[in-house]
Every structure is written in structure tokens, then in C-alpha cells.
Amino acid sequence: MERDIQKMLHYNKMACDRDLTIGCDALGAIYLHGRGVPIDYQRALEYFQKSCSNNSMLGCSFLATMYASGQGVTKNLKKGLKLLTRACEHGSNLGCNLLKVHLANEKAQ
Template sequence: MAKGDKLYFKALKEASKNTEIGDSNALELLQKAIDKNNSKAQYALATWYLYGKTVKKDYKVAVELLLDSSVQNNELACFDLAVCYENGFGVKKNTKKAFLFYSKAILLGEKQSIYEVGRCYYYGIGVNKNLELASVYFDIARLYGIET
């Protein structure tokens, strides 16, 4: 178990009981886990800000937390950060950064990113269009049961 995991799990349990915005107990627990550099807690809080769960939706705060978590190699944070960069959620739209974060997410084991990198190669999103590489990524994605 990583530092802060107990606080992280306790925060998630509290949040599942009460989804009201401003549920300070769950938020306080999550913040304590983040203070212990827990990347899962950082990612969880980032998603709360992305979707307005327990806190008011705030893409900029979400991106800051995703960046912190991605530095600690959280594959889900890398994926969501890629989505933010691709769509301009909380950051200036930057398809090159989106491609890089999808690629990092793959290397960390996030499977959906395999399809996303293939899509980037297929359409030339943040990278030069390359149908051959797109096909390779789509084939691998299908091996993992990801619809292409």
C-alpha cells in the first residue's frame, strides 16, 4: 500500500455516502492523502473537479491535479490529461501534448489509449498522419477488446 492509501479509500467511502457539493469530510480526507503525495487521491480529486462530483466543476484545478498525478506516473491521469489537451478543457488546446499523454498512458498500461493513439495517427491529431501505424494500434486495441 502506498502512503495515503488508507485516507484515499476512506475518502472514497465517505464520498459514496454523500455526493453533495461541499462534503467537507470526504474532501478533507482526500486532501490529507494528497498531502502524502498519493497519486490516486490526486487523480480522484481531479475527476471530482472534471465532473463536478462533491466539488464545483473546475477544469483548471482538475488539470493541475492531473499534471501532479501524471508526474507520479498515474496512467489514468495521463489519459484524462490527454483528453483535456485534445479538447481544451482547462488548458489551451494542444493536440501534440494530447498525443504525448496518450502515448505515456499506453506505456503505463492504460489500454484505451492504444485506440486513441491509433486514432491520432489515423486523423493526424498531434502527429503526422500515418495509416500504417494507425492500423497497428487499432489491431492491438482490438486484441484488448477495445472497439475501433
Template structure:
């Protein structure tokens, strides 16, 4: 339940909340005390060019810190950054972060991994593994995960 509340808070704040300098100062101090949700809010501010000049390196470092504290949303964002690389070894690191995010309850990462195992031209296709990831997303109340799992079942996998 705690993970769901964290994820919803991130979605709420990024979708409908206008950050202000008071928030920035609060998140900065809270992040220094290892409040990983605050580190993620701070990363969003740096990533989205809100209140301060955009600084992707700082955003990445903040997401990394929060991921180190097992905050799944942050792990997903670390994975997204790594997956943008052209280097295969770095892309492999991204998969580990997507898996950590999925295991931590961030269902978007589960769907990404499921699709990767189902559709990949670079990985060995593994429909059983894809179905497992979609099921994890579905178990986390992600309707798209349920739909993807159902499609695989109806296809005979």
C-alpha cells in the same frame, strides 16, 4: 511497481471487497500514521456511504491528505472534485491535480488530460500535448491510452 500495486489494491478493494468496521478502524489508525493508501480507503468509505454516513467533505480531506503524500489515485480524486466546480480558477486547480496524478502513474488522469487537450473548447487544442499524455498512459500499460495515441498517430498528429 509499487504504484501499480497501490492502484490495483484500490481497484480490488473498491470493486470486490465489502468493508467492515474492523477495516474502518484499521484505516483510521493507519491514516493517522500517514499511510496514504489507508487514507484513500477511508475516503472511499466516506464517499460511497459505506459503514458510515456519507461525508464528501471528509472524503475530500482524506484524499487531499493522501495526495499530499504523492498517492496518485488520491490526487485524481481531488482533481475530480475540483473539476465539478463552475469556477474557472478552481477548474484550473483541478488540471494541476490531474497532472500530478498522471505524473504519479495514475493513467486515468493521463487519458483525461490527453482528451482535454485534444478535444477542448476551453483550452487551446494541443495535439502534441494530447499525444504525450496518451503515451504516458500507454507506458503505464493502459490499453485505452495506447489506442488514443495510435488514433492520433494515424490522424497525422
């Protein structure tokens, strides 16, 4: 099992290093949720930032959630909503749905 995790990390890192956002998105999620590795918010943040800067709306959505909830970063709801708006405007269903949830939560408070 450990060997499989190491291979998965290796190949996703190779993809991310070549600016293939699917690899960055996968690595960000792996470190964010601790899938086979210890949770590492800093690494997750770095991978999602790279992914988002390369126009992955999935990466932007995850990055936004980290900022909006303060997960591994200083909570910054404004930055999170800006990233979710960007993702939604670029056609991300996930981005649109998360934006709706965060806006509804903000209204309820």
C-alpha cells in the same frame, strides 16, 4: 450529503498531498466533472498534472484528454497525444483506447 462531499475531498487531498496518486486522480475527476463541487478545470488540471508527474497513467490519460479537447486549457493535440502515448506504453488500457480514438478522429478530419 454536503458533509460526505467535504470528507471525500479532505481524505483525497490528504492522499494526494502524500503523493498517493489515487487521491490526485479522484480530485482531478471530481473537479473536472463537477461531482458535488462546481466544475473547476484549473484545479482538475493541477491534480492531473501532479498525478501524471508521479507516474499515474490514469492521471496522464485525463490530462491528455484535457489538452486534446481544449478542456480548461489551450487545445494542444500534440501534447495530448504525447501523454496518451506515454500512458499506453506504460500499460494503460484507457490510455491506449483514448489514443486510438484521437488518432482515428485526426485521420477522419
